[in-house]
Amino acid sequence: MSVAFRVQLYFLLLILSALKGESRYLQENDVTAEGLFSLLNSEVKRELSKDFIYRRPLRCLDMLTMEGQFTFTADRPQLNCAAYFIGEPNEVISIEYKAVDIDCRRGDFIKVFDGWFLKGEKFPSNQDHPVSLSERYVDYCDTGDLSRAARSSQNVAMIFFHIHSPGCGFTITVKKLINPFPCNIISQTQEGSFTMVIPHQHTNCSFSIIYPVEIEIEELSLGHLDSNDAPVKRSIPGYVSYCRPLLFPKCSCPDEGRM
Known part of the structure; x- marks a missing residue:
């Protein structure tokens, strides 16, 4: 039973009890009016935050800590771009393609990497990561499958992208999933x-x-x-x-x- 529904039942019981002269039983309850309204407000806020999707443009070089929907549109040839994603230690990153408008035959690409690539070093290293290096890349141009989601093995992931034509770009949805045993x-x-x-x-x-x-x-x-x-x-x-x-x-x- 949801909190909002319980609050509605409580107010209904309050009205019926008042009509019957039995409101003293409710007065002895430790539930307060402030508590009821705080529960109702928290439920509304929770439902709003659950349905709300954070959106903003993606930059050529970007770093993100939030879930949401991010869109990149090239205003000129962008041939050396990357976006870094990071979650809490007990989270993994899920990246889904929502819309893609690039020309793979011309050399455009979007690749998701399971980890980070920093100053010539990979995190996690090849020795620490549970899968091979080739499996850590998900290249959109290999399949063109919008329904395929890429999921990281740890709390960081990134995408590399090269786009030649102005006006082309893509939209991705980033989600964070709980990882009970982060390594x-x-x-x-x-x-x-x-x-x-x-x-x-x-x-x-x-x-x-x-x-x-x-x-x-x-x-x-x-x-x-x-x-x-x-x-x-x-x-x-x-x-x-x-x-x-x-x-x-x-x-x-x-x-x-x-x-």
């Missing part, structure tokens, strides 16, 4: 506490940050390969590592064949 993370905040849990998996994971900060490891819980022993927990008080920031690069589209 590779880029943090978009300068401070905070983060916990990474990798249950029953033998895999490489990483944590990176886009600001120069100090990272203190508070506790490690390590398992043993080929062993039924319980994980070993170790507290490491005072262990601090200086983290070099990931600098935002000049945009360049990596060549899949050379990576």
Whole structure:
């Protein structure tokens, strides 16, 4: 039963009780008028925020943290563009094509990359990522399928695009989905506490940050390969590592064949 419907039933009960002279039972209830209106307002706000779609133009070099619908229209030949997307540590990025008007035969393309490409380095690295490098690219021109959605394996993704003709472009919808066990993370905040849990998996994971900060490891819980022993927990008080920031690069589209 929705909150708004419960509020309506409560007001109906209030009216009927008042007519019967039984409003004292309602007065003994801990529900207040302010609480009712706050519940109703929060429900309305929640429904509005759920239906509302954030929209804005996409720039040739862009970085986005919000869900929404983004449109790029070339005003001149744009041959070296990229957009970076980042979510919370426990989210993955979903990118869907809504409309595409490009000329693949002329050399236009739109490619989604599962991760980030920064200053010649890929995040996550080839060693840390669960799929091969070729599988991390989704090229629209390979299929021309608007219904195909690309989903990242971690909380970051990006698109590369080259468009030759003014007036051409595309529209994408970006959504964030919950990832209960994040493995590779880029943090978009300068401070905070983060916990990474990798249950029953033998895999490489990483944590990176886009600001120069100090990272203190508070506790490690390590398992043993080929062993039924319980994980070993170790507290490491005072262990601090200086983290070099990931600098935002000049945009360049990596060549899949050379990576």
